Each structure stands twice: as structure tokens, then as C-alpha cells.
Amino acid sequence: xxxxxxxxxxxxxxxxxxxxxxxxxxxxxxxxxxxxxxxxxxxxxxxxxxxxxxxxxxxxxxxxxxxxxxxxxxxxxxxxxxxxxxxxxxxxxxxxxxxxxxxxxxxxxxxxxxxxxxxxxxxxxxxxxxxxxxxxxxxxxxxxxxxxxxxxxxxxxxxxxxxxxxxxxxxxxxxxxxxxxxxxxxxxxxxxxxxxxxxxxxxxxxxxxxxxxxxxxxxxxxxxxxxxxxxxxxxxxxxxxxxxxxxxxxxxxxxxxxxxxxxxxxxxxxxxxxxxxxxxxxxxxxxxxxxxxxxxxxxxxxxxxxxxxxxxxxxxxxxxxxxxxxxxxxxxxxxxxxxxxxxxxxxxxxxxxxxxxxxxxxxxxxxx
Numbered sequence: 234x235x236x237x238x239x240x241x242x243x244x245x246x247x248x249x250x251x252x253x254x255x256x257x258x259x260x261x262x263x264x265x266x267x268x269x270x271x272x273x274x275x276x277x278x279x280x281x282x283x284x285x286x287x288x289x290x291x292x293x294x295x296x297x298x299x300x301x302x303x304x305x306x307x308x309x310x311x312x313x314x315x316x317x318x319x320x321x322x323x324x325x326x327x328x329x330x331x332x333x334x335x336x337x338x339x340x341x342x343x344x345x346x347x348x349x350x351x352x353x354x355x356x357x358x359x360x361x362x363x364x365x366x367x368x369x370x371x372x373x374x375x376x377x378x379x380x381x382x383x384x385x386x387x388x389x390x391x392x393x394x395x396x397x398x399x400x401x402x403x404x405x406x407x408x409x410x411x412x413x414x415x416x417x418x419x420x421x422x423x424x425x426x427x428x429x430x431x432x433x434x435x436x437x438x439x440x441x442x443x444x445x446x447x448x449x450x451x452x453x454x455x456x457x458x459x460x461x462x463x464x465x466x467x468x469x470x471x472x473x474x475x476x477x478x479x480x481x482x483x484x485x486x487x488x489x490x491x492x493x494x495x496x497x498x499x500x501x502x503x504x505x506x507x508x509x510x511x512x513x514x515x516x517x518x519x520x521x522x523x524x525x526x527x528x529x530x531x532x533x534x535x536x537x538x539x540x541x542x543x544x545x546x547x548x549x550x551x552x553x554x555x556x557x558x559x560x561x562x563x564x565x566x567x568x569x570x571x572x573x574x575x576x577x578x579x580x581x582x583x584x585x586x587x588x589x590x591x592x593x594x595x596x597x598x599x600x601x
Contacts, residue, residue, distance in 0.1 A: 254278070257312050257320040262336040265324035265411070268307050269353045272325055275301040279316030286313040328352065330406035332362075332393045334413055338447045341418040342495030344381040349393035349408065360395040382496055388415045418451055419444045422490045422501040431511045436475040440488035440501065452493040459484040467491065483508045 255278035259266050266272040276285045282300035286293065288311040295302070304310070307327035312320045329352045339345055351357040362370045362378045364387075370378050376395070380387060390410040397406045419442045426438040440455050457465035457473045459482075465473040475482060485503040492498075 255312060255314045255317040255320040257310065257323045259323050259336060263333040263348075264336050265326045265331060265333065265409075266304070267331055267333070267350065268304065268325055268327045272304040273301060274304060274310055274312070274323060276312035276314065276320060278312075278314030278318075278320070280314045284315050287311070288313070288319075326409070328406075328409065329397055329404075330357065330393065330395060330408045332391060332408040332411050334391070334411055338416060339383055339414065340416045340445055340448055340451075341383060341385065342492055342497040343383045343415075344379060345383060345413070347378045347380070347391060347393070347413075349376045349378075349395055351395070351397040351406075356398040357395040358398070360393055363392050363394070365389040383415045385415050385417065388413060416445055416447055418448065418492055418495070418497060419453060419490060419499070421499050422488055424486060424488045424501040424504045426486065426504055426506060428505060429507050429509065430478065431509050432479050433477055433511050434508075436473075436478045436482065436506070438473040438486060438488070438504075440471045440473075440490065442471070442490045442499070454491040454493055456489045456491065458487045458489070478508050480508050480510065482506070 255276065258275040258277060260273045260275070261270055263270075276282075276287075277300075283298045285300045286297050287295045287302075289295075289306070289308045291309075291311075294310075300312075304325050307325050309322050309324045311322055331350050331352075333348050333350060335345060347362065349357055349360050349362070357376050358374070360372045360376050361368055362372075372378075390412055392410045393408045395406060396403050422440045422442040424438060424440055426436065430436060438457060440457070442453065444451050444453065452469075454467040454469065455465075455471050456463060456467050464486075473488075483506060486506055487501050487503045489498055489500045
């Protein structure tokens with residue numbers, strides 16, 4: 234498990250290093266920028282500053298070489314570096330009404346302020362803010378809207394409307410829409426571990442959640458649950474170790490990841506863990522072998538010893554009719570039906586025990 238965590242962090246580091254592209258920085262850090270703010274654009278990327286190429290409205294603009302300049306015309310700007318390519322666009326506006334958002338990337342749990350500005354900072358009143366064409370806020374006084382504890386559903390297109398006062402009149406204006414993107418601070422966790430194990434074994438669970446490359450060092454806390462009851466954490470480690478489990482450790486496990494200082498929590502799906510009773514294989518095999526030996530001995534005794542027992546009891550020497558009663562001699566017995574039989578000296582077993590002599594056969598001279 235520790236190796237898996239190390240590989241995950243290593244892959245994230247490689248991804249962060251491999252994601253280098255040309256960036257276009259703006260000062261003041263608002264987008265879109267406005268012409269009356271004396272905006273400075275700076276191009277960052279691989280290679281030297283002298284290799285920078287600038288574009289305005291998708292046309293090459295200005296001399297090649299400087300990596301920064303102060304904007305004097307409205308439009309959409311790009312810059313290019315040979316080793317890292319073309320930068321994302323940056324718009325500098327000169328409209329009557331402009332909705333601005335901060336340049337830095339927004340993640341879950343952050344706070345953001347949207348501001349609605351009139352041309353050359355003319356006064357703006359009765360401002361309304363729209364999110365995906367739905368009015369979300371209306372201000373009689375003021376031009377800023379603050380959103381706290383951002384969630385993914387706050388992403389979308391925003392615009393503002395208001396009354397802009399000029400020197401001689403007041404007119405209603407609508408800003409161009411601005412896209413706001415809220416990124417995941419960390420992914421929904423996945424709980425990994427063995428679904429089945431025997432009592433006495435160790436149990437290791439790991440709560441896998443990937444932090445955003447935009448903020449890879451965000452401190453995360455982990456909490457582990459069994460049947461909705463806390464069994465581990467809050468802790469900095471994504472692993473839960475139970476050295477020795479018993480039957481009572483069976484249940485539905487889940488984990489939750491929390492961001493320190495931000496009211497953001499995400500929970501994993503449940504993982505069913507079943508602990509089975511330990512079976513002593515050696516003792517079980519010994520018992521089975523003894524059982525087989527007893528069964529085999531009984532089988533041999535039944536097939537080998539039974540004929541000898543029968544021979545001592547059931548040997549009939551002869552059959553003869555007689556009208557006399559039972560003889561008092563030791564070798565002759567007369568049945569009530571008048572059939573006499575001669576018994577050997579070792580076969581006097583009539584009415585003795587469970588192995589009685591069989592009834593007389595209907596024919597004389599038949600031996601059994």
C-alpha cells in the first residue's frame with residue numbers, strides 16, 4: 234500500500250512537470266482586463282525572452298522580442314514561445330460595462346468576488362448578477378458579489394446588468410459573459426482493501442484521493458468508518474491498519490476526506506469486509522485420516538470376520554424326519570415340525586444371542 238501511495242505521488246509530480254505551457258500573465262490580476270487600468274502583459278514559457286512572439290486578435294502584433302509590454306489598445310492577446318507553444322488568450326476590454334473575476338484558478342472551498350465596472354469607472358447602480366442566464370443576486374447599492382465556499386456547481390457563465398451614469402445621461406448596459414471554472418480540490422476517495430480475510434490476520438485499508446495539480450500541497454485529513462461508526466482518524470495518513478482482526482471486525486467500511494480549514498468533505502463508497510473463522514488445516518486433515526482409518530477397519534472387519542461367525546452358527550450336517558420330540562443328546566435336535574438335524578459340537582447355538590440358526594430348509598441334505 235505504501236508503495237502505491239508513493240507511485241501515485243510520483244505520477245502527480247511527473248504530470249505537474251510535464252504540464253508546462255506558455256502562460257500570459259496580467260497585472261492587475263483580473264480578467265477580462267480593462268483598458269483604463271494601464272494593463273501590463275507578461276509572457277512566460279520556455280526559451281529566452283527574445284524569442285517571444287505577440288498576437289492581437291489572432292494577428293501578429295508588434296516586434297518580436299520583448300516578453301512584456303503595457304497595453305494601449307483593447308482586444309484579445311496571445312503570446313508564443315518556441316518550446317512551449319501558444320498561450321491562452323487574455324482579453325482587454327473597453328466596453329461600457331465589464332464583469333471581472335480574479336485571474337488565479339478557483340478550487341472547491343475558495344471564495345471569489347465578482348465585480349461589475351462601468352466604463353472608465355463611471356458610477357453603476359441597480360446591478361444584477363446572472364449565472365447561466367438565471368438572476369442570482371440584485372444590488373441597489375454596490376457593484377460586487379462575493380461567493381464563499383465554492384462548489385463545482387458554481388462553475389458557469391456569469392454576466393451583470395446595471396445603470397451606467399455618464400456625463401449627460403443614465404443608460405442600461407449588459408456586460409459580456411465571463412466563464413468561471415471551479416476545479417476539484419481533491420477527487421472523490423476510493424477505499425481499497427481485502428474483501429475477505431481470516432481472524433487473526435492484519436487488515437490494511439487505504440483511502441485513495443488525488444489532490445488537484447493546481448494545489449497539490451493542500452492538507453487533507455482522513456477519517457475511516459465501519460457501519461457508519463468512526464474507527465480511525467481524523468488523521469493525516471490515508472492508511473488504516475488493524476494488526477489483528479476478529480469476527481467483530483466484519484462490516485461495511487468507508488472513508489471520508491476533509492480539507493483542513495475548508496468546509497469540504499467527500500466520502501467513498503462502502504467496502505464490505507468479511508472476517509471468517511480460522512480453520513486449523515493440520516488438525517482437520519488428521520481428523521479426516523483417523524475417520525477414514527476407522528471406516529476402513531470396520532469395512533474390513535465386516536467382510537473378513539462375518540463368514541467365520543456365521544460358520545460357527547449355521548452349519549447343518551443333515552436333515553431327517555422324526556416323530557419324536559427334541560433329543561436330549563448333544564448332537565440331535567428335533568424341530569416341532571418333525572425335522573431332525575445333527576449339530577456339530579461347536580454349533581449348539583439355537584436360541585443363543587442374535588445369531589440364531591436359520592429355519593429348516595424344505596429339502597433334506599442341503600447344507601448352508
